[in-house]
Amino acid sequence: MENHKKTSSKNNKGYYVKMKLMHKHGRPQQEKNNSFHKYFKWILWLSLSLYFFTSYLISNNNNNHHDHQPTHIIKSLSQSFSTNKTTSPPQQSHNTNIKNLKVFIYELPPKYNTNWLSNERCKTHLFASEVAIHRALLTSDVRTFDPYDADFFFVPVYVSCNFSTVNGFPAIGHARSLISSAVHLISSDYPFWNRSRGSDHVFVASHDFGSCFHTLEDVAMKDGVPEIMKKSIVLQTFGVTYDHPCQKVEHVVIPPFVSPGSIRNTMKSFPVNGRRDIWVFFRGKMEVHPKNVSGRFYSKKVRTVIWKKFNGDRRFFLQRRRFAGYQSEIARSVFCLCPLGWAPWSPRLVESVALGCVPVIIADGIRLPFPSAVKWSEISVMVAERDVWRLGEILENVAASNLSSIQRNLWDPRTRKALLFNGRVQEGDATWQVLHSLSKKVDRSYRSSRVSRQLDFDT
Ligand SMILES: *[C@@H]1O[C@H](CO)[C@@H](O)[C@H](O)[C@H]1NC(C)=O
Ligand SMILES: *[C@@H]1O[C@H](CO)[C@@H](O)[C@H](O)[C@H]1NC(C)=O
Ligand SMILES: *[C@@H]1O[C@H](CO)[C@@H](O)[C@H](O)[C@H]1NC(C)=O
Ligand SMILES: *[C@@H]1O[C@H](CO)[C@@H](O)[C@H](O)[C@H]1NC(C)=O
Ligand SMILES: *[C@@H]1O[C@H](CO)[C@@H](O)[C@H](O)[C@H]1NC(C)=O
Numbered sequence: 001m002e003n004h005k006k007t008s009s010k011n012n013k014g015y016y017v018k019m020k021l022m023h024k025h026g027r028p029q030q031e032k033n034n035s036f037h038k039y040f041k042w043i044l045w046l047s048l049s050l051y052f053f054t055s056y057l058i059s060n061n062n063n064n065h066h067d068h069q070p071t072h073i074i075k076s077l078s079q080s081f082s083t084n085k086t087t088s089p090p091q092q093s094h095n096t097n098i099k100n101l102k103v104f105i106y107e108l109p110p111k112y113n114t115n116w117l118s119n120e121r122c123k124t125h126l127f128a129s130e131v132a133i134h135r136a137l138l139t140s141d142v143r144t145f146d147p148y149d150a151d152f153f154f155v156p157v158y159v160s161c162n163f164s165t166v167n168g169f170p171a172i173g174h175a176r177s178l179i180s181s182a183v184h185l186i187s188s189d190y191p192f193w194n195r196s197r198g199s200d201h202v203f204v205a206s207h208d209f210g211s212c213f214h215t216l217e218d219v220a221m222k223d224g225v226p227e228i229m230k231k232s233i234v235l236q237t238f239g240v241t242y243d244h245p246c247q248k249v250e251h252v253v254i255p256p257f258v259s260p261g262s263i264r265n266t267m268k269s270f271p272v273n274g275r276r277d278i279w280v281f282f283r284g285k286m287e288v289h290p291k292n293v294s295g296r297f298y299s300k301k302v303r304t305v306i307w308k309k310f311n312g313d314r315r316f317f318l319q320r321r322r323f324a325g326y327q328s329e330i331a332r333s334v335f336c337l338c339p340l341g342w343a344p345w346s347p348r349l350v351e352s353v354a355l356g357c358v359p360v361i362i363a364d365g366i367r368l369p370f371p372s373a374v375k376w377s378e379i380s381v382m383v384a385e386r387d388v389w390r391l392g393e394i395l396e397n398v399a400a401s402n403l404s405s406i407q408r409n410l411w412d413p414r415t416r417k418a419l420l421f422n423g424r425v426q427e428g429d430a431t432w433q434v435l436h437s438l439s440k441k442v443d444r445s446y447r448s449s450r451v452s453r454q455l456d457f458d459t
Contacts, residue, residue: 103140112156130159201232205236206254229249267355303339330357335357337391361376361383375409381394
């Protein structure tokens with residue numbers, strides 16, 4: 001980056017010297033015009049490269065800047081460049097809804113987000129969609145540096161990376177205070193929160209019970225969604241079809257984070273349509289007892305029933321212990337069990353889909369991510385919690401009737417891509433699906449409502 005700056009200023013000086021020399025020697029008019037033309041072209045080139053360079057700087061600097069001053073300068077620079085829409089870089093968007101969408105990303109002090117990345121796990125563990133979405137948005141076409149031009153405001157707070165030194169689980173006890181402190185900051189520094197009371201602001205809540213920020217369901221339900229974000233939009237992994245206090249907020253159900261790199265690596269050795277020598281696969285804790293919540297009578301027994309009934313059945317490959325190479329087992333399996341655990345959702349769902357193993361979803365009332373992109377009923381087998389003891393029979397029936405059509409749907413690359421968050425937004429990937437979902441909520445956009453009011457006035 002330093003080099004770039006140096007060469008630019010050197011060129012600049014060189015040009016000045018040239019101009020002076022030419023002036024002195026009194027070139028003919030024709031040539032003067034010519035050089036003016038060249039000068040203009042050069043300025044245009046400089047502006048464009050500055051634009052690209054600064055936007056590159058901003059997106060790359062964001063992880064590690066301690067000094068705010070330069071960023072502000074860069075911001076105002078790129079703002080002034082982007083005021084002329086026709087000279088801004090071509091938007092390579094694919095969907096008209098998304099193309100028109102504009103998202104402003106708050107630049108919060110690093111204690112709210114990037115400081116947590118000092119722990120490597122922060123950007124790879126199953127709650128890491130809070131990091132992944134932020135990163136992908138920073139370089140995406142929908143990003144605007146002009147908050148007055150934004151439909152939505154993304155508040156990047158990482159709350160899942162305070163890993164317990166005892167058991168390695170994320171301690172999310174600080175989540176509520178961290179978020180409210182961030183909201184306090186943005187609502188005093190900028191007018192946008194107060195203007196809409198946060199309704200066009202977007203948060204990520206990627207843990208078990210989403211925006212309730214507690215790992216135990218009964219406590220989570222009692223605490224509910226923090227008052228401060230009740231009017232906002234939450235991207236959360238938790239979603240159920242029945243009434244639940246942890247989804248009493250405008251929200252989008254998102255998949256848990258699974259590293260796309262790990263999926264690619266596994267697929268190198270195990271292509272999606274390769275041999276699958278395991279019929280039914282499950283690896284994980286067999287005695288999970290989710291909280292006893294009325295109306296969910298069978299839930300706490302599901303895994304125990306699976307273990308008791310099918311351990312020793314030759315068709316089932318059931319393992320209790322953790323194993324680093326479990327992705328290759330998924331890639332070798334026809335059916336992958338995705339029973340509920342603490343919460344209805346599980347990373348198994350994403351890994352099964354991405355690796356082409358038919359997910360067998362055993363979680364009554366679960367609401368699955370991105371239903372408009374992933375036709376869940378066509379790529380999975382849903383088994384009611386109370387029917388889990390009949391699993392063998394149910395899967396035999398599927399294998400005898402429509403397994404190949406389920407696999408064909410599942411192996412569609414578009415389906416397998418939709419649940420993965422890439423470093424940069426790719427058409428159809430998980431961040432793209434998030435943006436697609438946001439574009440359906442554009443009625444919350446202050447900017448859009450202003451535009452439509454304007455239109456009303458005009459007509
Ligand atoms: C934007 O740039 C175009 C082409 O470079 C130019 O024709 C137009 O007048 C500019 N508009 C404004 C508002 O500066
Ligand atoms: C991290 O979690 C622990 C509890 O496990 C808590 O004592 C500590 O204050 C948390 N750290 C931050 C920075 O919130
Ligand atoms: C937004 O409202 C809060 C609470 O009423 C107030 O303290 C804050 O100063 C307001 N922010 C702005 C930018 O006016
Ligand atoms: C589970 O909840 C139901 C209804 O809320 C209650 O009747 C039952 O006693 C509870 N069971 C246990 C083991 O707590
Ligand atoms: C497969 O068959 C089952 C039972 O006959 C049915 O419920 C399910 O919708 C079918 N799935 C597909 C993708 O055809």
